[in-house]
Amino acid sequence: MPLGSRGRGAAPTLGSSTRGQSSGARALVACLVVSVALFTLSCQTGEAGPLGAVRGAFQTVTMPVRLLGSAVSAPLRGLGNIFSNLTADQATLSDLQGEVDELRARNAELEEGAGEADRLRKLLDLQDTSQLTSTGAHIISGSTDSWSSTVTIDKGSSSGLTAGMPVTASSGVIGQVVSCGATSSTVRLLSDEGSSISAMVQSTRAQGMVQGSATGEVTLELVRTSEQVSVGDVIVTSGLGGVFPKGLPIGEVASVESSPGDLYLTIVVDLYADPSRVEEVLVITSLTEEQQASAEDIAEADQQERGDAAASGDGSDDTTDEGGAGASSDGGGTDAE
Structure with a gap:
């Protein structure tokens, strides 16, 4: 009896397990069938169907939770990136x-x-x-001594350069070639005390000479006190002498002074081109007739010289003629020096 009792007691246990497994299998099959049916229905009805409405409602309800999760996880991701950078190998x-x-x-x-x-x-x-006939060059060095203001460019006689040729930057006149080697040339700057070129006030056409000095200050000389010159007036080349083309920018008037009894104004000029900041220049190799001073310019310069001679008390015709000739040719002789 005990053995039989144990046998009968064990049989229900095995039957219950079998029935549980069968129920689980049926539930799994039912879930799969329902899933396939729902998937098929979703494909047929799209977002407009009942499943789309249910899905939208679910997303709306769970949106705050998802946003909160994203906000919480973002700093953690940042810390992870920082940690990765800190632990990167050397x-x-x-x-x-x-x-x-x-x-x-x-x-x-x-x-x-x-x-x-x-x-x-x-x-x-x-x-x-x-309309300049010119050749480009680079400035390769500055003055080699303390008593002159010059620069050296990388073009010389082999490129057709000769002494006396004007040199300009895009912003304004730099100076004039004073000596040439085969592959380099020395340019005397406008600030050098040996430099003097014909120039004029652009607005009033008052003629003068832009003169350098030992201190590096540049002035416009030989402009009579009767001329109207103001701070800020532009100074350009006049074309007298046939060396510099007419109208190239030089600088602007920084100050104008006149004392009682003076014949000429004291005019300080700020140059447009700073040689210490210039790298490329144009060397003007020849001038056209239009780039030189006109007959009217020469006559005006002669008249100015006559006025200077009369103001100084020298009224002889011979002296006046010499003054007029000097005004029309000094620019060329001095420029080409």
């Missing part, structure tokens, strides 16, 4: 620094190229606008 950091240095060098190279292209474009614009 080789990776070295590679990244190398890439940064390379990009910086490349950026500096591009900026330098863009600056040079802009400067050359301005020179070409000046060449075209003023």
Whole structure:
């Protein structure tokens, strides 16, 4: 009996397990059937169907929870990125620094190229606008002594340059060639005390000479006190003497002074071109007839000289004629010096 009792007791246990497994299988099959049916219905009805409405309602209800989860997880992701950067090996950091240095060098190279292209474009614009017959050159060094103001350019006699040729930057006149080698030339700057070129006030056409000095100050000389000159007036080349083309910008009036009894104004000029900041220049190799002073310009300069002679009390015809000739040719002789 005990054995039989144990046998009968064990049989219901095995039957219950079998029935449980069958029920689970049926439930799984039912879920699969329902899922397939729902999927088929969703494909047929799209978002406009009942399932789309249910899905939309579910997303609306759960939206705050999802937003809260995203806000909480964002700082954690940031901390993870920071931790990854801090734990990057030295080789990776070295590679990244190398890439940064390379990009910086490349950026500096591009900026330098863009600056040079802009400067050359301005020179070409000046060449075209003023119709200059010229050749381009680079400034390669400054003065080699302390008592002169000169620069050296990388073009010489082999490029057709000769002493006396004018030199200009895009912003204004630089100076004049004073000596030439085969592949380089020395340019005397306008600020040098030995420099003197014919010039005029652009607005009033008052003639004078732009003169350098030992201190580097540049002045406009030989302008009578009867002339109207104001601070800010533009000074340009006059074309007298046939060396510098007429109308090239030089600078502007920085100050004007006149004392009782003076024949001439004291005019200080600020030059437009700063040789210490100029790299490319144009050397003007020849002038056209239109670029030289006209007969009217020469007559006006002669008349100004006659006025100067009369104001100084020298009224002889011979002296007046010499003064007039000097006004029309001094610019050329002095410029080419």
